[in-house]
Amino acid sequence: MSPADASRPKLAVFKFSSCDGCQLGLLSLEDELLALAGAVEIAYFLEATRRTVKGPYDVALVEGSITTAHDAKRIQTVRRQSKVLISIGACATAGGIQALKNFADHKAFIEAVYARPEYIETLSTSTAIADHVPVDFELRGCPVNKYQVLEVLSAFLNNRKPNLPRHSECIECKRRGTVCVMVAHGTPCLGPVTQAGCGNLCPTQTRGCYGCFGPKEGPNTRALADWMTGEMGLSPRAVGQAFRGFNAGADAFREESERHVPAHDQG
Amino acid sequence: MSDPATPQSARAVMLDVPGLDALIAALAGAGFTVIGPRLREQAIVLEPIEGRADLPAGWRDVQSPGHYRLEERADGALFGFASPPHAWKRHLHPPEVRLMRARSTGSGFEVTDSAGDHAPPRLALLGVKPCDLAAIAAQDQVFGLTPDAPEASRPDPTYAGRRRAAFIVALDCGHAAATCFCDSMGTGPAVPADGGGADLVMSEIVEGGHRFLVRPASPAGARLLDSLPEGTGRPPEAADRAAAAAVPEATRAAQRRRLDPDHRRIVADNLDHPHWSRVGERCLACANCTMVCPTCFCATVEDSTDLTGDIAERWRRWDSCFTMDFSYIHGGSIRIETASRYRQWMSHKLSSWYEQFGRSGCTGCGRCIAWCPVGIDLTEETARLAGRAPAQNAAKQDSATPTGGE
Ligand code: SF4
Ligand code: SF4
Ligand code: SF4
Numbered sequence: 001m002s003p004a005d006a007s008r009p010k011l012a013v014f015k016f017s018s019c020d021g022c023q024l025g026l027l028s029l030e031d032e033l034l035a036l037a038g039a040v041e042i043a044y045f046l047e048a049t050r051r052t053v054k055g056p057y058d059v060a061l062v063e064g065s066i067t068t069a070h071d072a073k074r075i076q077t078v079r080r081q082s083k084v085l086i087s088i089g090a091c092a093t094a095g096g097i098q099a100l101k102n103f104a105d106h107k108a109f110i111e112a113v114y115a116r117p118e119y120i121e122t123l124s125t126s127t128a129i130a131d132h133v134p135v136d137f138e139l140r141g142c143p144v145n146k147y148q149v150l151e152v153l154s155a156f157l158n159n160r161k162p163n164l165p166r167h168s169e170c171i172e173c174k175r176r177g178t179v180c181v182m183v184a185h186g187t188p189c190l191g192p193v194t195q196a197g198c199g200n201l202c203p204t205q206t207r208g209c210y211g212c213f214g215p216k217e218g219p220n221t222r223a224l225a226d227w228m229t230g231e232m233g234l235s236p237r238a239v240g241q242a243f244r245g246f247n248a249g250a251d252a253f254r255e256e257s258e259r260h261v262p263a264h265d266q267g
Numbered sequence: 268m269s270d271p272a273t274p275q276s277a278r279a280v281m282l283d284v285p286g287l288d289a290l291i292a293a294l295a296g297a298g299f300t301v302i303g304p305r306l307r308e309q310a311i312v313l314e315p316i317e318g319r320a321d322l323p324a325g326w327r328d329v330q331s332p333g334h335y336r337l338e339e340r341a342d343g344a345l346f347g348f349a350s351p352p353h354a355w356k357r358h359l360h361p362p363e364v365r366l367m368r369a370r371s372t373g374s375g376f377e378v379t380d381s382a383g384d385h386a387p388p389r390l391a392l393l394g395v396k397p398c399d400l401a402a403i404a405a406q407d408q409v410f411g412l413t414p415d416a417p418e419a420s421r422p423d424p425t426y427a428g429r430r431r432a433a434f435i436v437a438l439d440c441g442h443a444a445a446t447c448f449c450d451s452m453g454t455g456p457a458v459p460a461d462g463g464g465a466d467l468v469m470s471e472i473v474e475g476g477h478r479f480l481v482r483p484a485s486p487a488g489a490r491l492l493d494s495l496p497e498g499t500g501r502p503p504e505a506a507d508r509a510a511a512a513a514v515p516e517a518t519r520a521a522q523r524r525r526l527d528p529d530h531r532r533i534v535a536d537n538l539d540h541p542h543w544s545r546v547g548e549r550c551l552a553c554a555n556c557t558m559v560c561p562t563c564f565c566a567t568v569e570d571s572t573d574l575t576g577d578i579a580e581r582w583r584r585w586d587s588c589f590t591m592d593f594s595y596i597h598g599g600s601i602r603i604e605t606a607s608r609y610r611q612w613m614s615h616k617l618s619s620w621y622e623q624f625g626r627s628g629c630t631g632c633g634r635c636i637a638w639c640p641v642g643i644d645l646t647e648e649t650a651r652l653a654g655r656a657p658a659q660n661a662a663k664q665d666s667a668t669p670t671g672g673e
Contacts, residue, residue: 032574039574050411151571158576163569167554169592170640174558175362175585177353179308182640184335186351192553192640206308218553220605227641231333 009058009157012044013080016064017126019100021143022089023047023063029146037156055081059148059156062135065091065126065249067098072123074133077135086152087129090142094214097142098126102249103263104186137162137237142212142246145197165196166217169209172200181208188228188242193219194250203208206232214247219255229260235258279482280500281507287319287345287479289499290436291393293491297436299391302358304351308396309337311351313358316393317535319423322515323348330633332442333642342473346394350632354561355399358390359429360406366568366581376579387428390404394438397455397515398447398632400463401436402561406622407464409564417623425583434487437465439515446633448524448646454630456522457515470511524632526646527653534618537652538610546648547606549641554587556635556643557612562620562628565593588612613645 013023027048029036036042043053061081066072084204086220106124110117129135139152147162155162165171169191173180177187181187181203189208195216202209215221219245228234228242240260243253282290295299303316304323311323329336330349340347346603366380382609395403404413410426411418440449440456449455458468462484470480480503483489527533530580557563567586572579586593588611594601602608629645636644650656 034573084437137649150574150648152570154574154576157574158572158655160570160572163571165590166592167587170555171590173559174353174555176512177312177314177357177362179310179312179352180335180555180638180640183333184308185328189640192551193557197437218552218605220548223549223641227333231642 005108007023008039008041008209010043010053010056010059011040011153012055012057012078012082013051014044014045014060014062014064014130015046016062016068016075016092018064018089018091018096020047020063022092022141025143025146026061026149036140036153040153048074057082059084059086061154062087062092062129063089065095065098065128066123066132067126068122068166073133075129084136084156085129085133086137086139087135088141088144088149088155090140090246091126092129093138093250094128094247094253095126097246099249100105100244100255101126101243104256128249130258132258134167137201139164139212140195147199148197167196168192168216169196169198169203169213171199172196173203174200176204177199178203179206181206188232188234188238190224190242193224194222210245210252211243211253212246214250215252219252221252222259225260278492279480280492281503282479282481284319284345284477284479284498286500287322290481290491291418293494294391294393294434296621297434297491297494298393300387300390301393302355303393304346304348307612308333311337311348312353313351313355313392313571319345320347327442328444329466330446331635331642332446332636332644333639334645335637343477344441344471344473345574346438346471347442347473349394349396349440349442349447349636350637352559352634354559354632355392355395356402356406356561358392358404358475358557359433360410360426360564360566361429362585364425364583365557366583366648367578369581370382371577371579383403383424383428386430386564387425387430389434390429391434393436395435395465396438396440396631397458397463398440398452399451399561400437400458400465401449401452401454402436402632403430404431404464405626405630406564408626409562415625426590434491435465436467436469436481437484437549438464439470439511440518441471443518443522444633444637446636447522447631448526448633449631450519450522451525452627452629455515456518457512458554462488468512472510472514473547474509474510474662478507479591480507501618506574524633524646526629529616529647529653530649531620531621531627533649533653534614538614540652542648542651543606543610544645545651546602546609547604548644550589550605550609551641552589552605552608553640554589555638555640557587557589558585559634559638560616561614561630561632561634563587567592576650588615606652613648616645617649638666639643 102125152162182189187208190211191209194211195213225239228239240257243257279407304311305321325343327340328348369376369378408416411422437458464487521602566583591600616628
């Protein structure tokens with residue numbers, strides 16, 4: 001431990017129910033990782049190092065959703081230990097892909113998947129961190145964008161507001177010069193109701209947006225869905241399933257999917 | 268600007284199709300990066316081109332509200348398309364500009380790099396249609412480049428640098444899409460007689476032999492034509508001029524869409540009309556309309572630091588009146604309802620722009636209609652505000668005449 005450690009803010013990274021992809025995003029910062037290690041004391045980050053330092057922590061990044069009673073208890077402890085708590089990724093901010101179980105009978109899933117269902121102890125839902133404890137900032141994405149992670153940490157370290165858009169993915173397309181896949185190819189796209197920030201990944205590959213960054217500010221999901229079932233001729237089921245992805249548990253997407261595909265109907 | 272010393276009629280030149288390569292080569296030889304139409308992602312985009320082979324030969328677009336598709340055309344026209352998805356705007360008013368970079372000095376900061384330190388790129392814009400020429404003139408005014416501009420005393424350095432360095436080859440329009448309504452806005456389909464601020468004006472004629480009439484509209488344009496290699500092209504004949512003049516007239520005859528000529532008053536008198544909330548229910552507030560509009564100019568400025576706080580940067584990025592942050596002032600956003608954001612946009616384009624700049628903020632290019640993912644159409648919304656069903660636009664006109672039509 002360097003002598004400067006005492007003065008550097010302590011950073012902790014906690015994992016709940018998740019695939020680790022967002023933490024990997026942090027590790028894939030590569031060039032900036034050394035600078036990060038210089039700016040903060042990495043006090044708890046099991047994906048990166050087994051060395052841990054006890055709390056309290058100045059800033060905690062929390063990945064993953066709450067799917068077990070144990071998670072629900074542990075997040076309370078994490079909150080108590082953390083001055084600033086930032087939830088990262090679709091799991092932590094909306095329940096993740098595993099929130100699909102919120103629309104179904106989770107016992108039936110367990111029985112279909114596990115040889116010994118009696119060993120599995122889980123809640124019937126997968127929920128966001130903010131459903132359990134107050135969260136200071138939510139960083140969207142499945143996975144998060146590493147530049148946004150860096151931006152939010154830089155902002156925190158310098159006492160400034162992070163520059164993170166809440167507007168549509170369409171703005172990313174247009175700034176970048178991507179040809180709109182909805183208008184030019186007739187490809188369904190969630191971009192008009194999805195928050196920007198991924199780096200325009202799918203439209204640049206001539207694919208429609210999957211909504212990985214969750215609902216944008218004031219998402220008009222109904223008007224987009226009406227256009228898809230009307231002008232574009234998509235089935236209600238296809239439209240409902242489009243909203244039931246990594247952010248199926250986000251309110252706006254959940255409500256829209258339920259307008260087209262009832263809960264307890266996974267198709 | 269026309270060159271009084273050299274009558275333009277005397278210097279115009281007829282180029283055959285390979286002659287276009289000589290023109291592009293002359294522009295490149297003069298140090299310009301030539302930006303022109305080319306195919307990408309099943310659309311015609313305006314990007315750097317090397318030569319005639321890059322042009323979208325034999326393609327046209329079919330556009331309607333929320334819809335754009337390419338179709339082959341039999342006549343092999345190189346410029347036989349209507350408004351491309353992205354306007355020329357992105358080359359003169361770039362979507363993202365780093366305004367400055369600064370380093371902390373302990374007690375303050377020192378600017379280590381600013382946008383004004385860099386020589387602007389020298390761009391030749393090849394094939395600027397009349398609607399887009401009018402849009403460039405509108406942005407010249409917005410960014411303080413014209414004497415009558417509100418900001419004339421301090422033009423925007425980024426825009427001014429790029430615009431002053433640019434060379435414009437305008438094009439008489441030979442193809443209107445069903446979304447086009449330049450005729451009713453008085454911006455096209457013919458390039459204005461004075462050249463509308465272009466350096467060269469070009470007409471593509473396919474009837475009776477595929478060829479181009481190119482006439483100078485500025486001293487720089489005349490010099491460029493003079494620099495073409497000996498033996499390139501020939502002087503135009505009366506028949507060439509007549510064929511060239513017929514091109515935009517055929518396009519005009521095929522254009523069906525109209526914006527109500529009384530739009531300024533209709534919008535200003537109906538700010539409380541219930542129709543705004545009906546549009547607000549359909550509008551996604553996605554901002555596509557503002558991003559594709561060739562006159563929309565709004566940008567936001569974002570400051571950021573690195574992790575250590577030693578280096579800071581200031582960026583300017585395209586913004587839109589459709590975002591919540593746009594109208595955020597202390598305590599919250601002013602325009603919460605989508606209807607109020609749509610109204611803000613449309614009333615600026617069609618009404619308050621006149622008060623601000625003495626002209627319409629809309630050129631009739633039709634981009635906002637085609638590129639709205641849910642097909643919201645300002646000509647139709649204007650008709651509704653005026654209490655009319657928009658019968659004039661009801662028939663979907665898919666495309667217009669081939670270049671140089673009958
Ligand atoms: S491709 Fe999707 S995200 Fe991009 S502009 Fe079109 S609708 Fe919006
Ligand atoms: S308002 Fe629409 S039609 Fe008018 S100039 Fe802008 S994009 Fe073109
Ligand atoms: S009018 Fe269309 S393009 Fe413009 S913000 Fe609304 S939905 Fe988006």
